[in-house]
Amino acid sequence: MEDWSECLDVAVQVARRAGQPSSVRSCSGSQSAALVSGSSWVFHFEVSHIFNVGRFQVVSCAVNQEKQVSSKSTPTDLVTETDHQVEELIISTLRQKYPTHRFIGEESAAAGGRCELSDAPTWIIDPIDGTCNFVHSFPMVAVSIGFAVRRELEFGVIYHCFEGTLFTGRRGHGAFCDGVRLHVSRESEMSKALILTEIGAKRDPATLDVFLGNMRRILSAPTHGVRIVGSSTLALCQVASGAAEGYYQYGLHCWDIAAAAVIIREAGGCVMDTTGAPLDLMSRRVVAAGTPEIAESVLKLLQPIDYGRDDNDL
Numbered sequence: 336m337e338d339w340s341e342c343l344d345v346a347v348q349v350a351r352r353a354g355q356p357s358s359v360r361s362c363s364g365s366q367s368a369a370l371v372s373g374s375s376w377v378f379h380f381e382v383s384h385i386f387n388v389g390r391f392q393v394v395s396c397a398v399n400q401e402k403q404v405s406s407k408s409t410p411t412d413l414v415t416e417t418d419h420q421v422e423e424l425i426i427s428t429l430r431q432k433y434p435t436h437r438f439i440g441e442e443s444a445a446a447g448g449r450c451e452l453s454d455a456p457t458w459i460i461d462p463i464d465g466t467c468n469f470v471h472s473f474p475m476v477a478v479s480i481g482f483a484v485r486r487e488l489e490f491g492v493i494y495h496c497f498e499g500t501l502f503t504g505r506r507g508h509g510a511f512c513d514g515v516r517l518h519v520s521r522e523s524e525m526s527k528a529l530i531l532t533e534i535g536a537k538r539d540p541a542t543l544d545v546f547l548g549n550m551r552r553i554l555s556a557p558t559h560g561v562r563i564v565g566s567s568t569l570a571l572c573q574v575a576s577g578a579a580e581g582y583y584q585y586g587l588h589c590w591d592i593a594a595a596a597v598i599i600r601e602a603g604g605c606v607m608d609t610t611g612a613p614l615d616l617m618s619r620r621v622v623a624a625g626t627p628e629i630a631e632s633v634l635k636l637l638q639p640i641d642y643g644r645d646d647n648d649l
């Protein structure tokens with residue numbers, strides 16, 4: 336297995352830096368060990384040297400400032416200047432260090448950039464996940480950075496900008512939150528499950544009928560409850576940490592799924608297509624769960640909502 340740990344540590348530093356005003360913090364001991372095991376790289380000096388520039392616009396600084404809010408695919412699909420600035424910070428920093436790598440970023444894609452997974456090392460970036468929350472200063476906002484090589488997800492980094500917590504997962508090396516190992520819930524009964532979902536950008540009556548029908552069937556399964564937090568990546572991190580048993584959504588994007596899929600898998604969970612087939616990162620739909628039983632129980636109750644694909648133009 337190739338050792339991408341050096342890339343992972345750079346992603347950790349970029350995500351932290353993009354999400355917080357203070358200087359780059361090193362990872363905790365065990366998390367550092369998990370990130371850099373088997374590598375001779377002198378990470379923190381090199382990484383802090385890369386980011387030792389004072390031009391960062393960061394999320395938790397900007398959250399209480401006046402924002403220029405606009406919308407993209409629908410009036411509820413919001414974007415701010417901070418989304419653009421954080422994505423530019425992340426991609427320019429990574430591209431300087433890895434000029435041959437490829438990048439898929441939410442705001443670059445919105446501007447017409449291609450969402451194409453190839454064999455090349457590819458960074459899959461959501462600069463602010465939970466932009467609507469960010470606009471309202473609702474404290475569920477994340478920076479998400481996934482990394483794939485030969486179409487295989489190698490690692491994911493998700494930084495919770497309000498809590499200052501960092502979720503990481505590296506294929507074959509486990510998943511952590513601030514150095515504490517993550518384990519999914521082993522619950523297999525829907526009647527004892529907490530299920531998370533997100534609404535997606537479409538609000539037309541037909542879409543809302545299917546969305547609300549899905550939620551009604553999940554609630555009537557029955558389950559303990561359904562939660563919508565407004566950030567796909569942070570909701571998926573709750574599955575990885577065992578705080579929720581399952582997640583389903585139509586309408587998210589590859590940059591919402593990529594990092595979280597690695598973190599959930601490395602925490603012992605499963606991530607798949609809403610049909611039960613293997614995950615299709617570009618399909619804009621997902622079911623994730625601590626156990627296959629919960630995943631199966633959820634997907635059997637779902638009616639599909641068609642959002643197209645991220646790689647529609649290929």
Ligand SMILES: O=P(O)(O)O[C@H]1[C@H](O)[C@@H](O)[C@H](O)[C@H](O)[C@@H]1O
Pocket residue numbers: 412413441461463464465466467533534535536565566567568586587591
């Ligand atoms: O646009 P950002 O990056 O904030 O991502 C959110 C999507 O916009 C929502 O449609 C979707 O429902 C999720 O809330 C997702 O996190």
Ligand SMILES: [Mg+2]
Pocket residue numbers: 418441461462463464465466
């Ligand atoms: Mg976003």
Ligand SMILES: [Mg+2]
Pocket residue numbers: 461463464465567590591
């Ligand atoms: Mg997002």
